[in-house]
Amino acid sequence: MRTPLSSGLAAASVGLLLLGLVLRSWQVVLLALPPTIVLALGSLAPPPRPRLVAMRSLARERVDAGRDVEVELVIRNEGPPLDLLEVADVLPRDLAVVRGTNHALVALESGGTLVLSYVVQSAVKGDFVIGPVRARSLDPLGLGVQDAVLEVRSSLVVAPAMEDLRRVQLLPRRTRPWFGQAPSRQIGVGTEFWGMREYAPGDEVRRINWKASARFDRLFTNEYEGERSGDVVLVVDARRESFVGTPVDNPVEHAVRAALGIADRVLAARNRVGLIVQRQVIDWVPLAFGRKQLYRILDHLLHVQPGGEWPLSHVGFVLSRFFPRDCGVVLITSLLDRDVLEAVIRLAARGHAVTIVAPSALEIERRQRTDSREDRMAYQILAMERANVVRQLRRVATVVDWDPATPLALALRRMTARPSRA
Amino acid sequence: MRLAPSALLGLLEAGVAWDLVFIFDRAWIGGLAFAFGVNLVLLAVGHVLHWRWARWLGLVLLGTTYVVAHVFVLGVQLLPALAVVALLMGYVEVRILSERFAPLFLASITPAHRGQFGRALLRAWTRLAAALIVAVVVPLFAADLAVAGVVPLTTIPTALLLSAGLVAVVVLIALLPTLDAKASEGREPFPRARNSPKSPP
Numbered sequence A: 001m002r003t004p005l006s007s008g009l010a011a012a013s014v015g016l017l018l019l020g021l022v023l024r025s026w027q028v029v030l031l032a033l034p035p036t037i038v039l040a041l042g043s044l045a046p047p048p049r050p051r052l053v054a055m056r057s058l059a060r061e062r063v064d065a066g067r068d069v070e071v072e073l074v075i076r077n078e079g080p081p082l083d084l085l086e087v088a089d090v091l092p093r094d095l096a097v098v099r100g101t102n103h104a105l106v107a108l109e110s111g112g113t114l115v116l117s118y119v120v121q122s123a124v125k126g127d128f129v130i131g132p133v134r135a136r137s138l139d140p141l142g143l144g145v146q147d148a149v150l151e152v153r154s155s156l157v158v159a160p161a162m163e164d165l166r167r168v169q170l171l172p173r174r175t176r177p178w179f180g181q182a183p184s185r186q187i188g189v190g191t192e193f194w195g196m197r198e199y200a201p202g203d204e205v206r207r208i209n210w211k212a213s214a215r216f217d218r219l220f221t222n223e224y225e226g227e228r229s230g231d232v233v234l235v236v237d238a239r240r241e242s243f244v245g246t247p248v249d250n251p252v253e254h255a256v257r258a259a260l261g262i263a264d265r266v267l268a269a270r271n272r273v274g275l276i277v278q279r280q281v282i283d284w285v286p287l288a289f290g291r292k293q294l295y296r297i298l299d300h301l302l303h304v305q306p307g308g309e310w311p312l313s314h315v316g317f318v319l320s321r322f323f324p325r326d327c328g329v330v331l332i333t334s335l336l337d338r339d340v341l342e343a344v345i346r347l348a349a350r351g352h353a354v355t356i357v358a359p360s361a362l363e364i365e366r367r368q369r370t371d372s373r374e375d376r377m378a379y380q381i382l383a384m385e386r387a388n389v390v391r392q393l394r395r396v397a398t399v400v401d402w403d404p405a406t407p408l409a410l411a412l413r414r415m416t417a418r419p420s421r422a
Numbered sequence B: 001m002r003l004a005p006s007a008l009l010g011l012l013e014a015g016v017a018w019d020l021v022f023i024f025d026r027a028w029i030g031g032l033a034f035a036f037g038v039n040l041v042l043l044a045v046g047h048v049l050h051w052r053w054a055r056w057l058g059l060v061l062l063g064t065t066y067v068v069a070h071v072f073v074l075g076v077q078l079l080p081a082l083a084v085v086a087l088l089m090g091y092v093e094v095r096i097l098s099e100r101f102a103p104l105f106l107a108s109i110t111p112a113h114r115g116q117f118g119r120a121l122l123r124a125w126t127r128l129a130a131a132l133i134v135a136v137v138v139p140l141f142a143a144d145l146a147v148a149g150v151v152p153l154t155t156i157p158t159a160l161l162l163s164a165g166l167v168a169v170v171v172l173i174a175l176l177p178t179l180d181a182k183a184s185e186g187r188e189p190f191p192r193a194r195n196s197p198k199s200p201p
Helices: A004-023 A026-031 A033-044 A210-216 A251-268 A290-302 A314-322 A339-349 A361-368 A373-393 A408-412 B003-021 B026-049 B052-074 B078-106 B111-147 B156-185
Strands: A052-058 A062-064 A068-077 A082-089 A095-100 A103-108 A113-122 A126-130 A133-138 A145-150 A154-159 A175-198 A220-237 A272-278 A282-288 A328-332 A354-359 A398-402
Touching: A004 A026, A004 A033, A004 B052, A004 B078, A026 A033, A026 B052, A026 B078, A026 B111, A033 B078, A033 B111, A052 A133, A052 A145, A052 A154, A068 A082, A068 A133, A082 A113, A082 B111, A103 A113, A103 B078, A103 B111, A113 A126, A113 A154, A154 A290, A210 A220, A220 A251, A220 A314, A251 A272, A251 A290, A251 A328, A251 A354, A251 A361, A251 A408, A272 A290, A272 A314, A282 A290, A282 A314, A314 A339, A328 A339, A339 A354, A339 A373, A354 A408, A361 A373, A373 A398, A398 A408, B003 B026, B003 B052, B003 B078, B026 B052, B052 B078, B078 B111
Parallel strands: A062 A154, A220 A272, A220 A328, A328 A354, A354 A398
Antiparallel strands: A052 A068, A068 A113, A082 A103, A082 A133, A095 A113, A126 A154, A133 A145, A175 A220, A272 A282
16 A cells, blocks of 8 residues: 555656646756655565564453553564554553563564563453454555554453452341341341240240340340341442542442442342343343342443433333342432432332432542632532532432542441331 | 654755745745744644644645755756655654654664664664665756756656656556555455464464
């Protein structure tokens, strides 16, 4: 393929030649020779088509956001010698090279090898594909190029940074009949003392309350509060209007981070967790226990991008069709519209115990703007509106108003919930 | 490396501006100064806004100003004129090399990579320098032959011969990609399967 430079040189030489002939000036005619000579020299050694084999290896295929990943790309020339070879390993926009280079310009002999080592980092979550490798062979004078694309692709999963909620107690309000860690307000297997009753044949000896037995001169057995598990459905509001701020600092990214932290904590307490994401489509992960469920939820959250303009009340339809009626709902939304109020009232009316975690878009926007008088005034008005919505929501739900600049654990400590009977 | 194209361009602009100083004919100086000013503006705009077309147009205007000034007013002196044409081509080539190589050296690269890039750059520089020297020397040699009377330069057959040679070179260059593509059709296709990540390096 010719470059614009070769066309420019050809045009210049023809122009000078014609001018020289018209003016009958041999000096001007001679001026047409230098571009022609450069063109002729360039055409003597046209760039060969690159025949390359490439292999890429990643130090890790799953990594947390903000962590480094080492990438090594090995390219071998299986064709003729390449005088000037430009190679670029194509990276997704969100991956930044922090060390080394993914781009090279070298001379590569036949059978020669080029090793490119570099370190990438992503500040945002995502399921990224690195590649393909683009190669371009140039002639020494840049008059012609030959391109090749090596379809070598590697997958890199960048998980969102997880909130540390180990010191936060997150319990479902309603329990199910299988064992867990949530007090059920019913007598059963557990560790919290509930009461005493007279000994009955078959009671475990270790449960006998010897002090009470000695005092009343007959045997008494301790009873404990049963610890059971419950169902929690996380609802992530990722509608387009929730996107305020930068790709790294916006309510949707913080909602994903919060959802992952809460899911981890609630699953660790042997509860079932499900997920509903409202974005361009409404998709969900059914309730399940265990570590595998956490990875299912993580894989789902990786692909959450702001989009869609559905009203939040559509979540109620999915909840009523695919989840138990009495499951707890943790709604993670930035409360940017009053539609949330209506949706939460409907959920509460159906019997769901609703908890709202609200990453504040207002605080995010405030940090990103200059502190002018008008901005302060606007902030105060919007803060009052938000406080008003929160006050109304607190009549039907527990609301955690969260400034994403602070740890979520701090905001969640205010949320106290006493479990009720199933 | 990043400064080399700007230095070359500055040299060219200064040379052309210096030539314009010696034009006293008001009819010519107005138009030439206007073209020169537009060239400066276009190059500045192209540099700031990264508009490629503005850079090209500015360069064309610079060359045109020089050629018109010398052909119609000042008279053509062969050696300086060849040097200016070679410098113009050299500027474009150096700019291309600078745009490609400079970002590589700005990244935090290993000494091995630095060595590889440096060797490739040295080869490119050497070949470019050789091409530009040949591009100046050959026309000078041709001029010497003509002045010595070995080649009757001012005859119509010589002009036709030169034109035919030039047209042949341009046609050859235009057809080369097509010929190359046809030749590669017969070759074994690029082994796609071997590019898979599972294949050995």
